[in-house]
Amino acid sequence: MVGTNALCSIRDCASAVVDVIERNADDDAGLRAGLLEATQPFLGRPDLFSLGVKRPGNHIDNSKYIYYDGELSMTLDQLPHGMVVPPHDHGIWEALVILKGRLRHVVYDRIDDGTVAGHADLETIEDRVYVPGEMAMVIPPAEIHSFTALEEETFIFTIVGGNYSPTRHYYNVDKKTYVVAQAGKQPKTSEAA
Ligand SMILES: [Fe+2]
Secondary structure (H helix, E strand, C coil), X not given: CCCCCCCCCHHHXXXXXXXXXXHCCCCHHHHHHHXXXXXXXXXXXXXXXXXXXXXXXXXXXXXXXEEECCCCEEEEEEECECCEEEEECCCCCEEEEEXXXXXXXXXXXXXXXXCCCCECCEEEEEEEEECCCCEEEEECCECEEEEEECCCCEEEEEXXXXXXXXXXXXXXXXCCEEEEEECCCCCCHHHHC
């Protein structure tokens, strides 16, 4: 247990998150609420931004692993101001807790039947701005999202409940197309956006 004056350790945080995941296997609303609540003691640490080890991000340069156990991963990520992470999927849920700045987060539903290679019709089901203390999330089957940092110093704490799919789709909403990319290799902006 964490005392009132003790810092919440990375292990305590991971343990609380695993507990939330296991208790909410069939409850998306419970998972959302539980993840945010479980991470609050850790995210309140005054030394939060000094923790972690550098990792190669999918879209960004400043990303650090806080925790990884082969399934659950928790990272601390800085999103460059104005950079649009284009609509993509990953075959797994992803939660973004806003630490600093503001984040525009858009979630899409795919409404075509998936039978035409390279074609995808997306419908926006969420388009809102998140601020510190709030958490954006995607959960399959509605797990396509894009996001943009709206301030210079925008940091997020990203929680992923399992391994990313080895391939991901990057969508062009206006052209109703997609390209397939290996995880970790985002297609050039001209291909995806
Ligand atoms: Fe994502």
